[in-house]
Amino acid sequence: MQSRPWAGALFRNIAIAASYGAALVLFRQLSIPHWIILTGFHLSVLLLTRYKYWPALIVGGMARMAYISITCYPQFGLVWSLVNLIPSICYFIPVVWLFRQRWDLFPKSSAVNMPALLLCSLIVAGIATLVTIGQVLLTPLPPGYVLHYGEVGARLVLGNFLGILTITPISLVFRQLFIDAQGRWREWAHEVVESRLMVEGVLLTVPMLAFLVWLGLHDPRVREIAQMAMFLPVIWLALRHGWRGAAMGGTWASFAIMALMPARNDYATLQAETLIAMAISTMLLVGARIAVLDRRAEQGHADMRRAHALAQRNVHLGEAQMRVTAQALDQIRESIDNVFFRMLGRLRHLQPVIEDAGYHRQALSTQDQLFRVADSLYPLALRERGLISALREGALARTLAEAGIYFWCDVRGPLSLFTQSTHVAIYRVIGEAIAEACAQRDISDILVKVRCGTRGRLWVVVQVDARANPVHLPHIQWDELLPRLRRSTSGLGRKAIVDRAATFEGQVRERPLRKGRRLVVQLLNPPHPDD
Template sequence: MRVGPRADALIRHFALGALYCAALFLISKVTFTHWIIVTGFHLSALLLARYRYWPALALGGLARMVYVSIDCYPQYGAVWATINLVPAIAYYMPVVWAFRQRGLLFPKQGTFQVVGLVLCSFVVATMATGITLGQLLFTPLPPNYVLDYSQVVPRLVLGNLLGVLTIAPTAMVLAQLASEARGQWHAWLHEVADSRLLFETVFVAIPVMLLVGWAGLQDAQSRPVAQMAMFLPVVFLALRHGWRGAALAGTLASVGIMLLMPTQDDPNTLQAEVLVALAIATMLLVGEHVAGLHRRAEQERVDSRTAMALAQRNVELGESQLRSAAVSLERTREAFDVMLSHLFSRVSFYLPAAEDRRYRRLAEAAKGELHLLSDAMHPLMYRDRGLPGMVAQGVLARHLEAAGIAFWCDVRGPASVFPPAMHLAAYRLICDAVTDACMEQNVSEVLVKVRCGTHRPLRMTLLVQTVGDVERLAHIGWEKLLPSLRLLSSGLGRRAIEDRAATYQGSTRERPLPHGRRLMISLQHPGQPHA
């Protein structure tokens, strides 16, 4: 049977009012003078419910007050029963409405301000104390019974404040966590189960409280110390997880103190309640600042990852453009080679032999420069032999060996798991490192090692070791080698090496050797999270 929207709204309001009334009956069973958690329940309901449901809450509270007034009418009389009919939540509604309308609790959509909650808690606790004292004025007392307000007022203030701080912050934490689900409850449950807040609450805070509580139950003299020690997990979780940790630990600490209470009016318990109430309020404020620092740090990490990903995409885009330019230049070189071959075949009969050889040498030098330039843009050997062949048999290795520098290369590990752009970045880092070392003209041996890791996070480590032998240095052709190396590298030295490595979340470390130096470069797979 289908119902209209108005009937559906009435059903929802009635269900909410009935649920609220039933909860009040249950909570009132564990509420006493210096632990009035029903006040915290009232505030939590007003914070979480929309304005249109407030009348249902008031009617639910009225239903409970009618039952209490009827039940206590023979004992307290008609005046008290009539005054008692006004539900307590109705007194708090204007205060909570003012806090919500002025943005002291919810400044923006989806945000929450802990300072406003603490301030609202103090105001509501004060109002609850005033309401109770007002009802006491109309409560018939036994003959010759003098009410000691110096004891009643502090207990009421402490009970209402601790009751609010026990329930309201934790209710807001649970509401915020539930709002993060956005309908994906299965994934949300897994996320909450894997959260560090839940882990440290279950496996750190609760065991510590159980241990402290067990010690307090075993020895009556140590019970007051155990009750006061309940605030330590509040400080720990607040510093670790902000105000959410302080809220959850505060609820546990408050419950722990009540469980250790030997009698209802135990003075040591009252002292512990004062300490815990101050600790909860203070740690909520400190925790909000800590949470702000955590959000700022997380935002910085997100910005850093975004900037790093953008830099890596720009590197890939630049390599793609250089590859296209290198292919075009290689085609131009091949066309130039064909053209010169036809030209020399036509004019070689009209030129002297010496002049013909000179022109051919110039043509070969021009073709070699074009090949070197295209290989500097994009190593053509990479397409056929990958990273190992590009490093071991590429232009860099050939030029070093042609100049008289001994070159060794060792590549190990699954290089294919890393993207091509990272292969090219590693090759350019090797070229930069070798060029930077050769600029001092004291290198006769070059050793390059490349290690591709298999454990997460996936890393590629480069080792470039250069050694100078005095006898061999005199036979190295620096005049031809240095211009070629400058073309293969950026020419900016160590700064370029560090910047290029940082693009892949890498680091550099240099170690001097007796006759040279060793440079180690570590790169991280772009698909892995930051270390």
């Protein structure tokens, strides 16, 4: 048997109308003339529901108002009863529709145009005030009863506006959390419970406001001060969580002010309400701006992280290509060695008295050049034995020792936890720093320290100390050392070091020593392993 779509839609509309009518009874009981949260409930419902359910809301409101009209008909007459049948939500629907549909109240599904929301709230508060005054004008008043419409209108506008600020912003906070949970109720409940805003709003703000309420109830002399101080949590939450914090703090602060109200029309409470309404409105605007700035900052950080990740992947790809090229050169070197001995063996059969020492030296020289080229592309010791062996026993250490420079390397920390790209970056930075230090021909001793740590992100600090020893300095073979260092590095010097440090989210510092200079380079391990 096929289901009937119209039956399900009818049931949903009836359920919405009944729920709305029941909620009206509750919010009407909680509302007072200068804190009309019923208006906030009307606006929240119109903002949160789809247009197709608005007729059901009107029906639910009419059902509720019909009971009041029938009950009060003998006292207030037919005209008042007929006008009272029109639910207040009907007066708000055109304004809310304009703001939702035309004036970009929700520019995105999870965003709120806060200036538009406050303007809509003011207009709705004004309309609600006019509707109330209009009903009063239609109500038969006792003889001699004088009503000051200016004073009543001001209180009603304040009460409607504060009622909206109490209910509507916090309802939009829950709406945003529901959108973040992708419409799943279980995830939404988890998001609400685990949210830092909810934790701070309940565990920190509520006790603070409860203390102010207790203080005002037990000492009437400080009650007004306590009421005025209710806006402080609003500011604190707004600065921490943007407009959502202002909404949460404003709701709690409004309830706390009402809890301290000694009389139904207390002048001090009206002053506190005015202050809290101004504070909530201001903090909603400021909080919305803070939220925009936070999103821009997060977007900037995300773009920076993506740029770093792209640069690191490019570095890794370049090093991988150089490693493949170095391996190919090693194979060519071995092939040249095999071809040389085969050719030399055949020449000995054809000409036994041939002098092969010159050919042998030339072949060894060719092999040595190929080895140096391959090692400069990607160090053999780094490929086979790791970074520590490459620094202490590799080609760079041997080159410095053969030239007469004293070289010592000290490595401490969990270096094995770092990616291969970081190992290669450390080796390249040390090579560039040594080449730059030797280019001025005024040093004789080089000390390299590598320190690693795991606080937060994996980090490594490379320190290269270049010092001059007057005894060793005259004996260094610069003419042989400098060309070999230039062939094994990029030749860019400090610029290469700074660029590589920036690629790995680090920085470069330099300071002079008594007989030399010190270069300190800090690098961060990539958050993702090498692909």
